[in-house]
Amino acid sequence: MPRLTDARKELRRTQIAEAAVRCFGRNGLERTSIADITAESGLSAGSIYAHYRNKADLVQAAAREVLAKRAEVLGEYAASDTPPGPDELLARLVAAIDPAEARVGVQTWGEATTDPAIRDIVLDMTDRMRAMLHDCVTAWLVKVEHQEPAGAPERAAPIAHRVMALYQAQLLYTALRSPTEETAP
Amino acid sequence: MPRLTDARKELRRTQIAEAAVRCFGRNGLERTSIADITAESGLSAGSIYAHYRNKADLVQAAAREVLAKRAEVLGEYAASDTPPGPDELLARLVAAIDPAEARVGVQTWGEATTDPAIRDIVLDMTDRMRAMLHDCVTAWLVKVEHQEPAGAPERAAPIAHRVMALYQAQLLYTALRSPTEETAP
DNA sequence: ACACTAACAGAATCGTGATTCTTTTTGTGG
DNA sequence: CCACAAAAAGAATCACGATTCTGTTAGTGT
DSSP: OOOOOOHHHHHHHHHHHHHHHHHHHHHHHHEEEEHHHHHHHHHOOOHHHHHHSHHHHHHHHHHHHHHHHHHHHHHHHHOOSSSSOHHHHHHHHHHHHHHHHHHHHHHOOOOOOOTTHHHHHHHHHHHHHHHHHHHHHHHHHHHOOSSSOOTHHHHHHHHHHHHHHHHHHHHHHHHSOOOOOOOOO | OOOOOOHHHHHHHHHHHHHHHHHHHHHOOTOOOOHHHHHHSSEEEEEEEHHHSSSSHHHHHHHHHHHHHHHHHHHHHHHSSSSSOHHHHHHHHTTTTHHHHHHHHHHHHHHHHTTTHHHHHHHHHHHHHHHHHHHHHHHHHHHTTTTOOOTHHHHHHHHHHHHHHHHHHHHHHHHHHOOOOOOOO
């Protein structure tokens, strides 16, 4: 068939990436074989290699997908005109954690310690997330103190930092504590 | 040679485990081959297999080693008769973080999401650590308030929880931010 | 509707790396 | 000091899994 239309091509890519995320969540980044992903996605090896250069490329796509989805949730609160306070903010973020994605997220951290490409992705996403948290907290400070917002950003920084830390710790907790579905040997 | 004396046998085991930790910190759990560890330890493959059943066994030993060392630092403060406050406690813990071990620690988290044996080790260690933090904070509360210590443990729990979270977040930060020495290809 | 070319399936390849096997060496108990 | 069995070295094996190759099929642009 001729070159797929862009939309359809993107569809295939996410179909593969999502299957990969499910596999990774079940068996981990390295223990997931291309064969596992073909089984999970319903596509063949040849097809996967038509859309991703190699496995590393696919892992990167999966990492972006998972991290982006987490950032997305946060983005909504940041844009909100009724900014929640730090406790409420954290509670909502924690409530939005999906166990399977938490596992892949933590696996991504581990991979990031040695793979430069993954590290860049993780650092970029965490920086972006921290910035959004900072915006949220700043907006909340301004609203709560309903006075001149001088220095609000400065006071928001340490609070955002704590919320981020508590969120990451909770992500780890969920990744380790949530039941992991058994995989047929 | 006949069965080695226990002390000497233990020496060999730690010699191997420490070499493994260095390799893991450099290349990650899965990308480290037995050949890498033989090169780093100066021992041969056959020798390694005389001391560890297989690679998984060695990874577990490495995980225990790294996590235990972190718990050890904390144990000293817990036993101290001049318990530091939460901020000081956290600062000292963070100062004691070694980048290479932080990397292996985070890799261990990732592995724990899918490997039950590693998960047990990590959960056991974090629970132990949390308990020690709790003891520290309780002791500090009692000392600071120098009054009847009723309910100090209850009030200590959330504080210990936060210190733990901030510590873990800092560990992640260090693992991702610290320069990773290049490995000759 | 057609033709064409890229997507797809699935088998074949090829390297890597864990584990095992054989031989040599060397601590240890007597 | 001796003898011996276990430990160490290093080569050989063996399986698994990423990638590539060979047809086959089916979207897309005209």
